Amino acid sequence: MSTLTRRSFMASALSSTLLTALPAGAADTPKPRRFDHTQVIERARALAAQSYRPRQEVPQDWLNLSYDEYKAHRFRTQDAIWSKTDSSYNVDLFLPGLYFRHAVQVNTVQDGMTRPFGFDMSLFDRSEIAPQLSTTGALGYSGVRLRTQLDQPGKKTEFCVFQGASYFRAIGVGQAYGLSARGLALKTGDPMGEEFPDFVEFWLEAPGPEQRSMVVHALMDSPSVTGAYQFTVTPGANTVMDVEARLFPRDDLPHVGLAPLTSMFLFDRTNRNRFDDFRPNVHDSDGLLIKNGNGEVLWRPLANPTYLQISSFMDENPRGFGLMQRSRNLQDFEDFEANYHRRPSLWVEPRGDWGKGAVTLVEIPADKEIYDNIVAYWRPRDPLPAGSELPLSYRLSWGEDPQMDLARVIDSAAGARIFGEPGRLMTVDFEAHPLLAGAPEDLEVHLSSPHVETSEGVLQRNPATGGLRLAFSFAPNAENHVELRLQLRREGQAASEVWLYRWTA
Numbered sequence: 001m002s003t004l005t006r007r008s009f010m011a012s013a014l015s016s017t018l019l020t021a022l023p024a025g026a027a028d029t030p031k032p033r034r035f036d037h038t039q040v041i042e043r044a045r046a047l048a049a050q051s052y053r054p055r056q057e058v059p060q061d062w063l064n065l066s067y068d069e070y071k072a073h074r075f076r077t078q079d080a081i082w083s084k085t086d087s088s089y090n091v092d093l094f095l096p097g098l099y100f101r102h103a104v105q106v107n108t109v110q111d112g113m114t115r116p117f118g119f120d121m122s123l124f125d126r127s128e129i130a131p132q133l134s135t136t137g138a139l140g141y142s143g144v145r146l147r148t149q150l151d152q153p154g155k156k157t158e159f160c161v162f163q164g165a166s167y168f169r170a171i172g173v174g175q176a177y178g179l180s181a182r183g184l185a186l187k188t189g190d191p192m193g194e195e196f197p198d199f200v201e202f203w204l205e206a207p208g209p210e211q212r213s214m215v216v217h218a219l220m221d222s223p224s225v226t227g228a229y230q231f232t233v234t235p236g237a238n239t240v241m242d243v244e245a246r247l248f249p250r251d252d253l254p255h256v257g258l259a260p261l262t263s264m265f266l267f268d269r270t271n272r273n274r275f276d277d278f279r280p281n282v283h284d285s286d287g288l289l290i291k292n293g294n295g296e297v298l299w300r301p302l303a304n305p306t307y308l309q310i311s312s313f314m315d316e317n318p319r320g321f322g323l324m325q326r327s328r329n330l331q332d333f334e335d336f337e338a339n340y341h342r343r344p345s346l347w348v349e350p351r352g353d354w355g356k357g358a359v360t361l362v363e364i365p366a367d368k369e370i371y372d373n374i375v376a377y378w379r380p381r382d383p384l385p386a387g388s389e390l391p392l393s394y395r396l397s398w399g400e401d402p403q404m405d406l407a408r409v410i411d412s413a414a415g416a417r418i419f420g421e422p423g424r425l426m427t428v429d430f431e432a433h434p435l436l437a438g439a440p441e442d443l444e445v446h447l448s449s450p451h452v453e454t455s456e457g458v459l460q461r462n463p464a465t466g467g468l469r470l471a472f473s474f475a476p477n478a479e480n481h482v483e484l485r486l487q488l489r490r491e492g493q494a495a496s497e498v499w500l501y502r503w504t505a
Helices: 001-006 037-048 069-071
Strands: 074-075 089-094 106-112 115-116 125-127 143-149 156-163 169-170 181-183 200-204 214-221 225-232 239-249 256-263 264-267 287-291 297-301 308-315 321-322 345-349 355-364 374-380 390-399 409-416 424-430 443-450 458-461 468-474 481-490 498-504
Touching: 037 214, 037 225, 037 239, 074 089, 089 156, 125 214, 143 214, 156 321, 156 498, 169 390, 200 239, 214 458, 256 345, 256 390, 297 308, 297 409, 308 498, 321 374, 424 481, 424 498, 468 481
Parallel strands: 106 200, 297 498
Antiparallel strands: 074 125, 089 143, 106 115, 143 156, 156 169, 169 181, 181 256, 200 214, 214 225, 225 239, 239 390, 256 374, 287 297, 287 321, 308 355, 321 345, 345 390, 355 374, 409 424, 424 468, 443 481, 458 468, 481 498
């Protein structure tokens, strides 16, 4: 299933000042100008002091493109930015149209000097089904794709894309695109609707021949807030992005999501019965991982609820949070095209003092895998007042789970209790880990719920994984939702992360 199709439902956002697309090689192309990141900050600050002005949309015939017609325009990678130089990176460009209603201005930076990269339709090849399109109006590019040498010598492989609103995504070596990150989330899940800020301009710093990292600057705008972002991107087994941002609210922001992540969860073995599908699991991510300010590690399996649900994990100065994909075997999905087992996990490490607030998880009902229905972010306790400035620093790691030195939960399953009194049976599988070695009875099972009584539970060695499985049951009775908490301990000390689960009727 195409990543573009899924992301398209988020791509129509509001954004700011009108940007003029310059023809490539035009005689009146501005001369190079000095550039550093403080200029992006000053532009964001100045924009926030002005009334918001929506950007002009691209011509209607570009918006009327079908998905196949849009894909029929292909960028020639041999003509990528810096492809004729010894730079360690090449940058590809995306056309606007279809779901991408606005163009963004792309600039290159070389030796501290910046110049706009003008719009050039001749950089794209067209297949027979590609229609003739308008050549005047608010045209430009809709985003950029980064390529560098990864695991194939002499070949520059793509690993990162910025496209649509403030969305961006990346992968570790050998992975396939899955979940996305965003510059900012506003009013996610609120009754009045969500606001999607836009990255409206990019500055791309040209790396040297042996340089492993690349720096991308972005200017963000929306009706409520502006922002200046700097991404230092380093690809590898885990692709790491160091993010420095500064936000300038135009209005009071009572519901803001910092370092937001967006993913898809359709079903697993907890809700498999709702879908007539040959695959055993369908998801980009299967759980929310949190390391809170006290050092406690929490694992919350994701759900596809029948009604919108929002979970808040109160904290102060969180050490990290992220959406993980722990199902890593092809047989977990049996999908040869989507390659869900190769989707990355994404971990957020806050830098500095983030204060009091909550890691917030929004789970939206979905009936198809084309919808991104999972959002996770840090919500500060206090609103951001209009006219203020918020500096923000964090690291994003795209790839495998972070190491926590505790046994991880690798699977959760649920179903009706077949024998005895009516109720629900659950199993939780923990990976093989030195802290779980020895006899299962040597471990302490801490299982609780504020809503129902649970059975004592049976802890057994799982011969298929080498880890442990706990099976237990509970009767929901009249409850429409039940919160469950489980941890394995040895001599009073944590041996596993804390499993948190919400059952809903």
